[in-house]
Amino acid sequence: MAEIEPMRNVTSERRRRRNEAARNRSVHFAGVVLVILLCGIHPAFGAADVTQDDYGQPRIQVRQKGGRWIVRGRKNRVEVNSSDLQMNVHAGDSTWPTVASFAGDLVVETSGKRRSLRLADAAERTIAPYETGFKTGVKIALAGFSHEGEQIDARVDLFVCLEGRDEEMVCELIAHEDKARVLECSWPAAPAPEAFDTTVVPFMQGMLLPKDWPRKVWLYDTMCYGRGLYMPWWGHQKGGSALLVLIETPEDAGCRFEHPAGGPTRMQLRWVHSLGQMRYPRRVRYCFFDKGNYVTMAKRYRRHVRETGHFVSLQEKIARNPLVGKLLGSPVVHTNILAHIQPESHYYHKDDPAKNHQLTTFDERARQLRRLAEKGIDRAYVHLDGWGFRGYDNLHPDVLPPGPEAGGFEGMKRLAETCDQLGYVFAIHDQYRDYYLDAKSYDPRHTILDRSGNRPIHGIWYGGKQSILCSRLALGHVKKNYSSLLSHGIKVRGAYLDVFAVVPPDECYNPEHPATRADCLKYRGMCLDFIRSTGGVVSSEEPADWAVPHLDLVHHGPFALEPNPGRGPAMGIPVPLFNLVYHDALLLPWSLGKGSWGIPQDDLGYLHGLANAGLPYLSLSPGAAHLEQVRTMCALHERVGLAEMTNHEFLDASFRKQRTTFADGTTVTIDLDAETFVVAPPLPPRGSNRTMKYTTRSLHEARVWQRNVRARLFAALKMSDLLESKDAIALAPKTLSSAEKEGYRVEELEISSTPGRRIRVIVTVPTAQEKPWPAVVCIGGHGSDLYSPYDVETVGKEEQRARRDSIYRGFGTALARRGCVTISTTVSQHEVSEEGRLLMGERLWDVMRCVDTVESLPGVDRTRIGCAGLSLGGEMAMWLGAMDERIAATVSAGFLTTMDHMEQNHCMCWKFPGLRELVDFADIYALTAPRPLQCQNGLREPQSQFYVPLARQAMEEIRTIYRDMDRPENVTLDVHDEGHVIDLPALLYFLDKHLHSSLTSGG
């Protein structure tokens, strides 16, 4: 053993090096000691010298005392025992001792033999200060290992440093593998049992494990990214303090985990070889919290994934594929076509062969989905199993063509189209790891081989004998199959690649296609990304951390049960560790039943689903109670699906009452024993049965639907009587002012809206343009008046007023100059003028009277009357275009969204009794079909306002009726680069086109 170096101060050590010439070492050390004695921890620098604080290096001292090396920062102190490598970390008021080096903490291979060693048995060790400028500590170089007298040529360097302001402890391990190879190393050693009282493990969704938990607990899998460790970290709590173990190089890492009945727990970090050697430096970070628990740990890990760029939020995922936005607040429907079980499968029914082949056709599934839509399910993610040639889990990776008995390519195409029409996202199950021996392209040369050259073969699943396809060959098959499906016109909107995101990565030793675990994850990620490149929603089974950036949705992320997730009590105490990190980064559905898959046997899945604000699973034939639960979860998810889960807490010692908090302040409190929950603030009352939702139908039926909906809406708007007496109400116009402008005349008039109510309007009439003229009703928003759609050229305005109106881009003036008759009135009032009326009814009636007014003008072509508006004006353009069939073209800007969204962050003047029971905005717009409609939404609209992804979602619904009426080209969504403004060029282009105004070059 070669312990060296007297007590030294690292900061001074650097100065020493800087000045070093050929100097006597021992003399110099005496000088260093003197400096320390004189100055304590603040060495005296010259005036021009830069201090540690100035350039940010942590102030950390390293010294040796007796058999210990001490790394001392301002808050934390690490002591390493030189002989047995035991460590004590003093962090604030807490001490976190580890156990000592133990037999088997180093496993090497030399001359083909596996040797179990002990790190602390190294005959040679050199411990010395180590610093990088951002972290400071010691390097422990170990060599001279032997096994039963045989020298082993392996060296291992260990680094222990404190880093950063929080003085986190970063430990690194590097193996030098000249002759011997390092197969495994378990360092740093686990915390000693007295160091903690609870262990926190991202065991599936998450587990809190008291040290004395009475039952035996084991992890299903101990490598990172399996079910035992969805995320590469764990932690320990003692009293109110916490320790996080964060694995920064997780691909070839995991743990040894023991918890016998009654405890104690031992969770030991374990580094494993990659293709037979340690290969690259391994790093783990220990974070200490004076006050903290599992929530603090999850949030520290969240910071890590944000810092490394690994965190990709759902908002980013929606930006890269708007279809993902459609799934916010959407239920998940899981269904299948063919279940066919081969005789070699473990599932084969020998006694009842009929059970080995169960078929439902594509068309039958399509009918069932239509029935679901009739129950008011207007959105869903539909996942389809067993669509391949021989059904579920058969013949992969060569599953095409789709099952011939089920309807083949044509049947699958019809089912996909049905989903499109219903507004459902159609996604398919697929598989590129299981490699069936009877697949058309099976060749044993393409399977993975293990380190001994063995090929895995088993016959568990339906398709019988299978091996494992090397991940390097997966992507080619994915491309092959998707190109074929898409080229057959099958609208696949998403895919689920099975066993990619819960089976830990495979290594492959086949010399033709070797792959490390990291390679395997890279290749799997490429397959998932390819699905996205086709416009598909990307999914896999469970949320293994590595896959989160690639995935939009997983099928499950519930809790670990005993003996398996199928059924039983929870192992430890369930906590939402995964969601505390990733709730706003992934769509995660929950089964709602009691003791469902991954739900502890006495718990209602629905309550866990609510507490986690996840998506609900929806059955194909739901009962009323199930539908109610689905609607509640969807409403909650729609509100907080994009929000971080900021806290989780237990409300009493039973661990049965708990509360989650989301970034918008929403809390969900559940009581698993009483089976109750409270969402605060409450979810919006559901008037949104939307009984008149438009679903695809024939042209004739679509017209009948429009007639019925208009009649019911006029009644709800309290306008029916006005419509009946309309022709009897004289306009009685009175001119208040008139002025000549270049190419048009502008007049301010007063007209009778109802027998008892006069309103003011602005009218412009072309003077430089021959009759007949088109006409446009121009409408402003909240805070506007009849002048707002015009520039100062048309109507005088104060500067401040002109600035405020600039969002309208003077579209009224632009239209007037182009030879349009224009008219405008005020709709921004929030009081009802006449008894027995509704605000929205009066507003709509006034703009309909504007149509009457322009119709009364000689020279106006009554077949070419349009309307346009922004914000509340966009809303009124929607209403006018929908309810008044005289309108030939509608531009509705800065308004398209959903009613659920408008329930929040917005003036509620859009809402009136009976509205939500009938329709959503998409249905009102659908009344405009087949007449031309342009909606405009700006990309700078914030999420809380007229957010583009929601507009896209609503527009998808509107398109349905335009397709049914064979005018799909007549409806457009103009997504522009600005915010809540009129996109004037798009408006002019659209109105020019559809009102045939002849001055397209004017302006």
Ligand SMILES: [Zn+2]
């Ligand atoms: Zn391979």
Ligand SMILES: [Zn+2]
């Ligand atoms: Zn309002």
